Amino acid sequence: xxKVGVAKExxxxxxxxxxxxxxxxPTHVAKEVxxxxxxxxxxIHDVKSGKNVALVNAEICFYTIxxxxxxxxKLHNEYPEMGYTDANVLLSAQHTHSxxxxxxxxxxxxxxxxGFQPTVFDKYVEGTVNAxxxxxRNLQDARLFYQTGQFEPDVPVAFNxxxxxxxxxxEVAKPxxxxxxxxxxxxxxxxxxxxxxxxxxxxxxxxxxxxxxxxGNTHHRICSDNKGYAATYMEQAVQQQSGNAExxxxxxxxxxxxxxxxxQYADTIPVNxxxxxxxxxxxxxxxxxxxxxxxxxxxxxxxxxxxxxLMFMNMSNIIIDSEFLMGRxxxxxAPAAIGMHMLLGANDxxxxxxxxxxxxxxxxxxxxxxxxxxxxxxxxxxxxxKDNDDINLKYRAHGAKQITIEANIxxxxxxxYVQNLIIPGVVDETxxxxxxxxxxxxxxxxPWMPRIVPLQLIIIGQLAIIGVPAELTTMAGQRLxxxxxxxxxxxxxxxxxxxxxTNGYHGYIxxxxxxxxxxxxxxxxIFGKWTLPAYxxxxxxxxxxxLKPKSHRHIDHRLQPELxxxxxxxxx
Numbered sequence: 001x002x003k004v005g006v007a008k009e010x011x012x013x014x015x016x017x018x019x020x021x022x023x024x025x026p027t028h029v030a031k032e033v034x035x036x037x038x039x040x041x042x043x044i045h046d047v048k049s050g051k052n053v054a055l056v057n058a059e060i061c062f063y064t065i066x067x068x069x070x071x072x073x074k075l076h077n078e079y080p081e082m083g084y085t086d087a088n089v090l091l092s093a094q095h096t097h098s099x100x101x102x103x104x105x106x107x108x109x110x111x112x113x114x115g116f117q118p119t120v121f122d123k124y125v126e127g128t129v130n131a132x133x134x135x136x137r138n139l140q141d142a143r144l145f146y147q148t149g150q151f152e153p154d155v156p157v158a159f160n161x162x163x164x165x166x167x168x169x170x171e172v173a174k175p176x177x178x179x180x181x182x183x184x185x186x187x188x189x190x191x192x193x194x195x196x197x198x199x200x201x202x203x204x205x206x207x208x209x210x211x212x213x214x215x216g217n218t219h220h221r222i223c224s225d226n227k228g229y230a231a232t233y234m235e236q237a238v239q240q241q242s243g244n245a246e247x248x249x250x251x252x253x254x255x256x257x258x259x260x261x262x263x264q265y266a267d268t269i270p271v272n273x274x275x276x277x278x279x280x281x282x283x284x285x286x287x288x289x290x291x292x293x294x295x296x297x298x299x300x301x302x303x304x305x306x307x308x309x310l311m312f313m314n315m316s317n318i319i320i321d322s323e324f325l326m327g328r329x330x331x332x333x334a335p336a337a338i339g340m341h342m343l344l345g346a347n348d349x350x351x352x353x354x355x356x357x358x359x360x361x362x363x364x365x366x367x368x369x370x371x372x373x374x375x376x377x378x379x380x381x382x383x384x385x386k387d388n389d390d391i392n393l394k395y396r397a398h399g400a401k402q403i404t405i406e407a408n409i410x411x412x413x414x415x416x417y418v419q420n421l422i423i424p425g426v427v428d429e430t431x432x433x434x435x436x437x438x439x440x441x442x443x444x445x446x447p448w449m450p451r452i453v454p455l456q457l458i459i460i461g462q463l464a465i466i467g468v469p470a471e472l473t474t475m476a477g478q479r480l481x482x483x484x485x486x487x488x489x490x491x492x493x494x495x496x497x498x499x500x501x502t503n504g505y506h507g508y509i510x511x512x513x514x515x516x517x518x519x520x521x522x523x524x525x526i527f528g529k530w531t532l533p534a535y536x537x538x539x540x541x542x543x544x545x546x547l548k549p550k551s552h553r554h555i556d557h558r559l560q561p562e563l564x565x566x567x568x569x570x571x572x
Contacts, residue, residue: 001303003045004142004194006203007134008248011058011127012036013120014100014222019113021061022097023217023349026112026429030100034221034275035228037099039124040250041131042194042203044460045139046306053088053308053458054132055205055465057250059224059231060124062505063091064104065450065469065561070125075132082136087310090456090467091128092252092502094231096212098223102572105564108407108448109505111433115572138246141197146463146495147296149288151187157284158210160184160474161260161348162521165514169475185209185259185474189285190497191292192463201242204234206289207497209254209474213349214261214278223275226261227251229282234289251285253500255477257508258521260348304461304492309546312559313538315506315527316408316451321540324483324533333534334397335408336449336506339523340368343404346520368402371414397528400518407449407526418443442570449526452561454503455535457484457542462494466539469504473521476509476532483536487543504561509535 014020014030022028039058045051068091075084102110102117103124110116151157160166160181167175167184176184191206212225224231234249261281316335325331344350372395380388394403405412412418418438425432437443456467466484477498485496508524515522515529525531545553 001047002142002144003047003139004144004202005043005135005138005140006041006194006246006248007131007138008038008040009127009131009134010036011039011060011124012222013123015117015119018117019101020098020222021101021109022213024112025217026114026433028112028217029220030222031220032222034098034223037222037224037228039127039131040248041135042205042250043132043135043139044144044306049305051088051306052083052136053306053460054084054090054135056089056091056128056132057205057252058091058093058124058128059096059228060093060099061095061097061101062093062501063503064109065453065504066105066563067091067103067121067124068454068503069561069563070121071128074125074129079133082133084132086454087308087456089132090458090465090499090502092467092499094212094227094251095253095256095501096223096225096228097217098215098219098221098225100222105569106449107437107442107446107570110570110572111430111437113572114433116569142202143195143197144302144460145193145195145296145299146191146302147193147292147299148188148190148495149292149295151189151288153183155284156182156263157281158182158185158187158259158261159263160258161346162258162514162519165510165517165519165522166258166473166475168513168517169511170513171475171478186255186477189288189292190254190495191289191296193293193296195297200244201238201247202244203248204289204293205250205252206292207252207254207499208285209256209477209500210259210261211256214281215274216349219274223278226278226281226285229279230285230289233282233286237286237290238293249289251289254498255472255474256500257471257473257476257510259474262348302461302463305459307459307546308457309542309553309555310454310456311542311555311557312452312454312561314452314559315531315534318534318537320530320533321537324536325530331530332393332397333527333530334393335406336451336526337394337398337401337403338405338407338526339401339518340404341402341518341520342523344520367413368404372403375414397530399529400516401523402518408447408451410443410448437570440570445568446564447562450504450506450561452559453506454561455538455542456503457546459488459493459546462492463497464488464493464495465497465499467499467502468509468535469502470500470506471508472498472500473508473510473514475514476511479511479532480535480539484539484543487540487547491547
């Protein structure tokens, strides 16, 4: 029923002294290579329908919309016979924070690098395309097995770093104490095994949510971090056992938004031991994956059709289904805004720069509150009704967020004139670069972060995989998974996997209750407090369409993401 091909390509690249993507710290630059980085591709061919889908996982922080567009364009131009499109190619990342950055067209993701890096961008595109092409050419008769299993409570693999927000959810009947923050996560690993018709193992991809941040931002080596070590360990083990030197294993992400690998948080791990910590965590993930890999062949293999759809969503303007708002109607998301607590850093990796100290000290929450009061009173007297409606929507949708950056209209702390910020550039490198970008006019040319993003749904028999271009918290993922399964079970789907950091990136997705607490994850949920209900709305719509035959589906493909011209991209 299926043919499967697997392939792996080296994508190790760095420009000496340029930044790595993830921590957004200007001093976090690459100077050496600790481990190679790889992209792994798994192509599944439905023999009956002739359809292909490609599941790809790369050892980078996240794929960007520009990267995905370039990959699809190259596949279409150079390998049109393979029939790859946006819909049947899923590009996910395992989210290491120690890989080269500078491959987004959105300026805010390039400030810490600094600037767009064509060498990095081209390497990631080339490696991804080569892996997909090789996997397609390696197709052979195969069987697919799906298996899940829990990490035992005493295995120190992952911990909830934002317990106060997690405990705010109504699903948490009794608030958990910090001593039990390892229980405030989804401890389930999901694994898909690919096996040749004769029984030889071809590959495996698993999904487990934990940040790939065992290695902190004081190091200067390219590194695949805990999930990269796990993949290497598993590949070595299975290759030795099976004799198949081409076996590959990918360790992908699930609901990692509020999940840290750092026991009792990073300050208890000596800086000079962080690579060892990454390896130890990798061993734990590898051990569980090996256990599931061996158990999986005892289950019934997947059967049925391969199906896929992808649509783009304007996340700044989604009308939300009342089902996800307890009957409330007329609610919508708003243009992107970042809250103060995102700039202060996460609990396991707090920021300690000048900007953070300024926000905590001199300004604190008083600045955003003062700006809000000014916009809703004094400015309202001089604006049009539409402008006032937009301001009211902004504060209604973003709720408790202390708005610091308005990413789609180019404002920081209430001003369009970033170069005039009160903090002098000489005391902070990030502020210096922001002012430079403003002086050169790049902030006025494009949005600073994406607003039109992809949502993908791939079905392989009884398994559905939802591609999400963001970081879901544990409870947000549970709700989104339940929304999809409730509908897709009507076409025989029994399991739903959330593939996060996929096809693009726009920050976090928290529950509305977690959002109200406004820790790092809530402050980085850029489209406001109703972001999760908006996703549930769109997943529901897409899932319902996939209950219908292909010819009867009504999916609007006119909306497309923004792609920028070379003169609109800041090169640093």
